[in-house]
Amino acid sequence: MTVYLRTGSTRDALHANYLMGSLFFSIFKLLADGLPELTLTISRIAVFCKQKELYFYPAWAYAIPSAILKTPISFLEAFLWTLLTYYVIGYSPEFGRFIRQFLIFFALHLSCISMFRAIAATFRDFVLSTTIGTISVVLLSLFGGFIVRKPSMPAWLEWGFWLSPLSYAEIGLTANEFFAPRWRKPTSETELWGNKAFGALIGFTLFFNIVFALALTFLKCAFKPGVLTALMGVSGAGKTTLLDVLSGRKTRGDVKGQIQVGGYLKVQETFARVSGYCEQFDIHSPNLTVVESLIYSAWLRLPSTINSETKRAIVKEVLETIELEEIQDSIVGLPGISGLTTEQRKRLTIAVELVANPSIIFMDEPTTGLDARAAAIVMRAVKNIAETGRTVVCTIHQPGIDIFEAFDELILMKNGGKIIYYGPLGQHSSKVIEYFMSIPGVPKIKENTNPATWLLDITSKSSEDKLGVDLALMYTESTLFKENKMVIEQMRSKSLGTVGLISSTRYAQTGWEQFRACLWKQHLSYWRNPSYNLTRIIFMCLTSLLCGLLFWQKAKEMLILEHIFGSMYTVVLFSGINNCSTVLFCVATERNVFYRERFAGMYTSWAYSLAQVLVEIPYSLFQSILCVTIVYPMVGYHWSVYKVFWSLYTIFCSLLIFNYFGMLLVVVTPNIHVAFTLRSSFYSVVNLFAGYVMPKPSIPRWWIWMYYLSPTSWVLNGLLTSQYGDMEKEILAFGEKKKVSAFLEDYFGYRYESLALVAFVLIAFPILLASLFAFFVGKLNFQKK
The missing domain is CATH 3.40.50.300 (P-loop containing nucleotide triphosphate hydrolases)
Known part of the structure; x- marks a missing residue:
């Protein structure tokens, strides 16, 4: 709120734009605050399934209390947000307008958490639900009326504007502010648009809760020495x-x-x-086969003096001893969801330990x-x-x-x-x-x-x-x-000639072999995890296509540079949000396996961390190439090797930053629910200080350090400056003509001469986050015994 301190006290086109930015940020924050509802709902589905199968109650009896119990939370969050921001930012001081803004925020938050609850009940898988949820955030934001104004949307896509709850919130909040007496003559339109917005948002809330109840109704529950x-x-x-x-x-x-x-x-x-x-x-990597799990354990736990043929012979012997030969090529899967049965997983647990040839x-x-x-x-x-x-x-x-x-x-x-x-x-x-x-x-x-x-x-x-x-x-x-x-x-009593059980090395394999084994396992896990990798690739394609359609050839027109900036902002923020969200579950699943393997003395934390960091790179690079290939020609950016490379480099670094931040969140929090909640706060911060809703020159001096700490500000700086920082063409900006380069510096604070620094910071962010991830993996242990 102090970023926009008394922004509304000055009434001109520039400050009106800042007020619009503050309203959009408030809307986005309430939307992002609903994301944890995804994980909470998915975590409760299993209990609901069991109770439904035992005929405890019908789906509607579960859905209605779920909606009612969230209403006080929405009320409190909306009230506190309005109370803390309304007069500090400087919106119109009439108390009636304060109440109207609060009611719209309240209805918006209700509709958002209802939407995420419906998505979770419909798709039930964590990664898939997160991806669909993020796609919903992208669609609602793009069609919300701020990033792309309704008059600028292609006529055949305007229907999206009327289907987005955010557009009604935007209309109601904008009318509530700019139909005030200090902006124009008094009118009754404020109350009319406020009531329409509130009613529409309540309608969305009812619709999403009906979808939630129907999804629960048709939910099929199935769970899969010598002494x-x-x-x-x-x-x-x-x-x-x-x-x-x-x-x-x-x-x-x-x-x-x-x-x-x-x-x-x-x-x-x-x-x-x-x-x-x-x-x-029984904790195992879900995307390996039974025999691969044993090979991996033998690779890291048997001494390096034993050759590969002998290790494979040991694996084969263990498969026979534990009677796993018939299922050796089966994918392990997730407990109760896919893969092995409980009894088979138990035998695999025993086999993974036995393959190390232990004495006890x-x-x-x-x-x-x-x-x-x-x-x-x-x-x-x-x-x-x-x-x-x-x-x-x-x-x-x-x-x-x-x-x-x-x-x-x-x-x-x-x-x-x-x-x-x-x-x-x-x-x-x-x-x-x-x-x-x-x-x-x-x-x-x-x-x-x-x-x-x-x-x-x-x-x-x-x-x-x-x-x-x-x-x-x-x-x-x-x-x-x-x-x-x-x-x-x-x-x-010590027998004559015996020595204590002390090994010359702490680990059975060298650091290089540990890293190779970990990278081999991570590669197989990622390649066999389409719910993670394929969905984020599809998400990138859909987001890029949607962005290209909404901003079709806007870069060539150059009439409103903010629209071009909006296309960059959309791709950077929302593709990053999706990558950060989906990586949480993937890393959290493997972290439990890591705890078991580290206790067994299989490898150092650095071997595991480096493999986890490196395996993300080719997938992020492929996403970046897809994004640039789709967005660049559709929006109409300038074709040159230099500018295309800059776009590719910037998007690639951005994706790595969000990936590694998500990984870091997992290792510094005790469980995925805490990580998911903190993730939403991170999105709000990087959105606020990205330089889009509030440009750098307008950020108060006591908050400017947050701008420099926000990776999105450097990413957007690199994208926009590399495209337009060297252009001397004149454009019309807020009623006056300016050269493009001068407008970038005056309005956004971007200078073409600073691109070398931007390039360095962009690669420094992922290196720093990856290093912190590796450090905390080795230092923190939330497995309590």
Whole structure:
């Protein structure tokens, strides 16, 4: 608001244009503030699907409260925005006009979030919904009446003006201001146009909510060494915590004590090389095949001394052991959406760890969420691993009898992390039953009862209180505990001639091999992700075509340089917005995989970051070539190698800037919803300080630093100055004749002599953002364990 401080106090054509710019920025901000509704709605679709399938309620019963609950938010946002900006900017001081502007903002925000909610319910996929949402933003903005005035639109495209909610907001707000007594004689048209605008926006809101309800109605819901030790206990006993501590993956809390391997203190970097950890939630790169996932893990985790043929043989052996041969060429996909089933994903999780040839494998509840058949398949794979001579430690919670008795030993814990039994399970659980039956008062296990269920019942807090014993204390006083202690002491004693488990290098592969592997994986992931890459390419084509049609041959006319600037502004801002929005989900998905792979000691954060940064370059370059190829001839820019190259270079840098900023947002925020919300604020800032809605010379001195920090200001500077900065032709601007170069300097603050600096800053932005992305990838970890 302070950028436009008291702009309305001066009444002339130039300041009227600034006021129009402030109104457009307010409209755009409220529009952009509705974008987070996309991710919120998509994240709730799964819950709605489940409840719909169980006949909890009809779609309209969900849609109506969704709309009603957002109304107070729209009311508050519109009121606060109007309250903070109206008199500061200097709009007409009548209180009635203040109320009318607030009501139009309120109705606009309601219609925008309703539109994004309808889009999310219709398309449901995050990337596709984001792309369609961004296309909607482009269409509404272009046909909103500010970037392209209605009289300047081709006659056969004027229908778009009347279908855009933003045009009604623009009409109502403009009439509210410029029909005021200080601009012209009093008239009743203000109230007439204000009522029309408000009514139209409420109509759009109702329409979008009906679409939302219909989309929900027709929504189809479908979701797709040689010892095996069980670590069991009630919920909250500390099973996963113990596993995380042993494997070295505990990231919070105060961990005390020592962990020894073969009598030597554990060195985590080396231990990660010889151990595997299968997380409860199966996290994989969705666009790789099963065999490619194993090849990638073997490439980075097996020592560099092992040649490629041997690594492939190991991969083949693991595929056979885990029984994945039949699906080895299947795409992994996203959980519950596409690709592998839950049981297949679980086996892939185990295989990815096994391919590293670990001596010990930790598994966190490998059968959770599986039916009896799927759990049996997974446990058969686990048993196969144990038979190869490896130590396998699994946490389990109330397993079936077949799964429970597949284990050799049992560690039983109670609340507080205290062990109440550690020893052999015995045939048909005979050993563990015999131990607890020796405790006075423990009820006998009934025939055909699952031993695991019986154990959890008799070791619960209520059973302990009823028996009047402390099972943990009884275990420490038992013969079994003394025997275990002797075994531990024997294992702790260092054998003659042995050394601690220490590797000469932290990683199995060199930095170059790590980078090659990461780039190979990213290349495959991007190539097989049309929902990300194809949609942004199609978006660029559609935006460029629309821009070319609306600004057809305007560059040759040169009657209104602002219109030409508008075409540049449209391409730069909205193509950047789409790239930034769609990259969020792609990077967020891979970040979870990165956490798992980094804990496994597969590569450095720099190898991963550099691969992620470089893989974006060819796609952004292709988008840039498409944009220039389409827009340049349609708008009628000047054909010369120098000017075409400048346009290509500037658009390319702009896309990289938005891509890398989106990637940076993901790594500095705990989840994609926060990143999405911050993204909307970023769009508002780069729009305000782009130099279009408020040119550089008119920005207050205390805000000019934001202009220089905004990448869009440098991009638009490069585009417009390279095209027209060397022209001496005279044009009519705000009632006076000026040379084009002089007008650029006076109105926009652009000088042709500064193009070298602009070129340097344009390439410095993506390099800086990419470096920050790499830095924070290595420093921040939002995975809490």
